[in-house]
Structures are given as C-alpha cells and as structure tokens.
Amino acid sequence: MSTFPSAPDGVAPLVSVSAHLERILASITPLRSIEMVRLADAAGRTLATSVDALVDLPSFDNSAMDGYAVRRADVVDATSDAPIVLDVVADLPAGAGDAVSIGPGQAARIMTGAPVPAGADAVVPVERTDAGSARVAIHAAPRPGHHIRRRGEDLRAGDRVLTGGMELGPRRIAAAAAAGLAELPVVAVPRVAVVATGSELVEPGAALGPGRIHDSNSLLLAALVAEAGCLVSEVRRLPDDPRLLREWLETRAECDAVVFSGGVSVGAYDVVRQVLGELGTVEFVRVAMQPGKPQAFGTLPDGTPVFGLPGNPVAVAVSFEAFVRPALLHLAARADVLRPTWRVAAEVGWRSPAARRQYMPVTLGADRGAPTVRPATAGGSGSHLVGGLALADGFAIIPEDVEEVAAGDVVEVAITR
Numbered sequence: 020m021s022t023f024p025s026a027p028d029g030v031a032p033l034v035s036v037s038a039h040l041e042r043i044l045a046s047i048t049p050l051r052s053i054e055m056v057r058l059a060d061a062a063g064r065t066l067a068t069s070v071d072a073l074v075d076l077p078s079f080d081n082s083a084m085d086g087y088a089v090r091r092a093d094v095v096d097a098t099s100d101a102p103i104v105l106d107v108v109a110d111l112p113a114g115a116g117d118a119v120s121i122g123p124g125q126a127a128r129i130m131t132g133a134p135v136p137a138g139a140d141a142v143v144p145v146e147r148t149d150a151g152s153a154r155v156a157i158h159a160a161p162r163p164g165h166h167i168r169r170r171g172e173d174l175r176a177g178d179r180v181l182t183g184g185m186e187l188g189p190r191r192i193a194a195a196a197a198a199g200l201a202e203l204p205v206v207a208v209p210r211v212a213v214v215a216t217g218s219e220l221v222e223p224g225a226a227l228g229p230g231r232i233h234d235s236n237s238l239l240l241a242a243l244v245a246e247a248g249c250l251v252s253e254v255r256r257l258p259d260d261p262r263l264l265r266e267w268l269e270t271r272a273e274c275d276a277v278v279f280s281g282g283v284s285v286g287a288y289d290v291v292r293q294v295l296g297e298l299g300t301v302e303f304v305r306v307a308m309q310p311g312k313p314q315a316f317g318t319l320p321d322g323t324p325v326f327g328l329p330g331n332p333v334a335v336a337v338s339f340e341a342f343v344r345p346a347l348l349h350l351a352a353r354a355d356v357l358r359p360t361w362r363v364a365a366e367v368g369w370r371s372p373a374a375r376r377q378y379m380p381v382t383l384g385a386d387r388g389a390p391t392v393r394p395a396t397a398g399g400s401g402s403h404l405v406g407g408l409a410l411a412d413g414f415a416i417i418p419e420d421v422e423e424v425a426a427g428d429v430v431e432v433a434i435t436r
C-alpha cells in the first residue's frame with residue numbers, strides 16, 4: 020500500500036489567482052512561426068501583423084437603391100402632384116462597366132451597387148417614380164447626393180483594416196476581402212495534448228464497474244482547447260501508474276503545451292504530482308480560488324509548458340478558464356487573452372469562501388428585460404457537480420474579500436457559452 024506523500028506545501032500560503040496567472044503568462048513565449056493563408060482558411064486563426072486596405076471602399080461612387088440617377092437641379096421641384104419627366108438614356112445593372120454620363124433632362128435607370136453615371140448627383144428610389152423605361156416621372160426631389168455611396172467613405176486605401184493579434188472571425192475576414200486582400204499573415208496554431216489521469220476512468224458509454232466513472236475531463240478539455248483556437252494533438256486517458264505516465268512523457272508527439280487533469284493533489288496515488296514533481300521544473304501550488312485550489316504549472320524537459328489541473332470536472336472547467344485559456348491565447352500571440360466580463364445582478368444570494376476567488380457556474384436569466392444570473396445548480400460551486408455545468412452560461416467571479424452575495428447584488432460575470 021502506498022502512503023500519503025509528505026506534503027510540505029500543505030501549509031504553504033495560498034497564491035492569488037492573478038499571481039499564478041501572471042507567472043504562467045510570463046513564462047510562455049508566443050509562437051513565432053507565421054504563414055500566409057487564404058481568406059477562406061483564416062477563420063479562427065490569429066492575425067500575425069496589422070493589415071491595411073489595398074483599395075478604397077467603396078472603390079467607386081455607386082447607388083444605394085434601385086431607382087434613377089438624376090441631376091438634382093432638374094428635379095428640385097418634383098412632387099407627386101407635379102412630377103417632372105426625364106428621358107432615360109441608360110440602364111445600369113450592378114457590374115455595369117461602360118462609362119456613362121447624363122445631361123440636363125436625362126436620367127439613367129440604376130440598380131443597387133451600379134456605378135453612378137457622370138453628371139448625376141442623386142438617386143431617386145424607384146418607389147418615388149412611375150418606374151418608366153424610355154421616360155420616367157420623378158415624384159419627389161432628392162437631397163444632394165441622396166442614395167449615393169461615395170468612394171472611400173468606408174475605408175481609404177492604406178487605412179488599417181485589421182490589427183495584429185486579433186482573432187479572425189467572419190466579420191473581420193469579410194472586411195479584409197472587401198478591402199482587396201486575398202491572404203492574411205497568421206500565427207501557427209498551438210498544438211495541445213490532453214491527458215486525463217485516474218484509474219477510476221472509463222470510456223464514456225462503457226459499462227461502469229464498481230468504483231468506476233465515465234471520463235468527462237478529456238472531452239471537456241479537448242473541446243475547450245479547440246474552442247480556444249488550438250489543435251488537439253493528442254487525447255489520452257491514463258491510470259494512476261507513474262510508470263505509464265513517464266512512458267507517455269517520453270513517447271508523446273511533439274506539441275506546444277500539455278494539459279493534465281487529476282492527480283495533482285496530495286493523495287497517495289496522485290501520479291501527476293509524483294511524476295512531474297520529479298522533474299524539478301513544475302511547481303505545485305495552492306491557489307486562492309474555489310473551485311480549483313490545487314494547481315500545477317511548469318515546463319517539461321524540452322521546454323513545453325505543462326499544466327496540471329485538479330480532477331474534479333467543475334474545477335477543470337474553472338482552471339481552464341482562469342489559467343489555461345489565457346495561456347493558450349498568449350501562445351497563439353493573441354493581443355487580448357482575457358475574456359471580457361459583465362456586471363450582472365444576482366437573482367438569488369449565495370455564499371463564497373473567505374479569502375478565495377470564487378468561480379460560480381451561473382445561468383443567465385432576465386428580470387423585466389435586464390440580465391440576471393443565478394447559480395447553475397442548487398449545489399452551487401461544488402467542484403464535482405459536472406451535470407450542472409450543462410446549465411452554465413458562464414462564471415460569476417466573486418472577489419476574494421466577499422463572503423456573501425445577496426439577491427440583487429451586482430456581480431462580475433464571464434460569459435463562456
């Protein structure tokens with residue numbers, strides 16, 4: 020039988036969440052490798068350097084409406100009772116390329132996005148006309164420049180479109196395309212290995228023998244890693260056997276970070292503590308948070324950053340949010356590694372431990388249209404309540420010096436769903 024290991028840090032002072040995060044971020048160097056990718060392949064990647072528009076946007080004056088391009092001076096007196104009739108000298112669909120101009124008494128039928136002909140200084144929507152073909156009756160006077168989208172009013176060539184360190188998403192990729200770019204410089208995707216430890220773990224769906232549980236952490240972590248824009252290079256489930264863990268460390272595929280769950284505490288079979296502890300480059304600390312107190316961070320012999328998270332699934336989700344996600348975003352050279360938080364009223368009250376930062380899984384609600392939160396489960400922030408995680412929209416982050424949240428109190432919330 021194994022004995023409890025001596026736990027010299029059992030009485031060590033707690034490290035604050037921010038100090039632990041700072042130490043992690045300071046020891047991680049962002050990936051330096053940059054590649055050019057086509058816009059269609061850019062979603063989810065991190066933009067390596069800022070990029071500027073190559074063309075004016077719009078790149079020519081064009082119509083904002085289906086209607087008629089006119090010389091405003093011709094139609095200033097037009098009303099529905101006294102329409103002014105113009106000759107239609109051109110028909111301009113979107114994509115029309117011929118140089119067209121209109122003179123006094125003339126109009127061009129024009130569709131949304133078509134270039135405004137020379138001589139025209141306003142567009143009259145078709146609804147304000149008789150929709151004529153050879154001749155058109157104008158029923159209302161346009162304002163100067165009305166319904167004309169001016170060249171460069173959105174961006175000018177040379178203007179900054181996207182800033183280095185941004186995550187590329189649908190809207191940013193669309194802006195780059197419109198600004199004339201075909202490819203973007205992006206940072207390499209961090210490769211992350213996920214290892215769940217525990218002799219009690221079995222494959223989800225497998226029959227549960229006595230004392231066994233379904234492994235949920237490896238799925239949780241793999242999905243969180245992917246959600247953070249990283250590549251899951253490997254997912255393993257290992258029993259609490261130091262020999263197997265050492266063997267995995269020696270044979271693992273190359274990656275940029277490793278995340279373990281379980282086995283970091285002071286139990287007799289806590290393999291991650293035992294094996295990573297031998298390296299001398301991984302620190303095991305107690306962090307002033309709830310859940311998630313036991314944490315490990317350091318580097319493997321080849322310099323790869325390694326995280327040892329507790330085994331309880333809610334603690335895993337919280338530890339990932341507090342430490343691993345910011346670290347992976349930093350590795351990916353993101354400018355913003357912290358999620359924004361919002362101040363939201365608590366629907367009900369709950370208790371928070373003294374001198375620890377609480378991460379309470381919460382569900383969003385609404386009170387007469389204003390957002391509210393309430394604990395996702397009746398058991399609150401209990402670190403084993405993985406079923407309740409399904410109901411969580413995010414975490415309420417309760418400061419160290421608060422011991423009680425009362426109904427109606429405003430709390431800080433990170434929305435994660």
Ligand code: AMP
Binds near residue numbers: 233237329
């Ligand atoms: P540990 O940190 O290894 O002491 O584990 C703490 C608790 O988390 C124990 O109740 C474990 O059974 C549970 N646990 C550990 N790993 C997992 C996992 N991969 N999936 C679900 N529960 C786990």
Ligand code: MG
Binds near residue numbers: 216218259289330
């Ligand atoms: Mg364990």
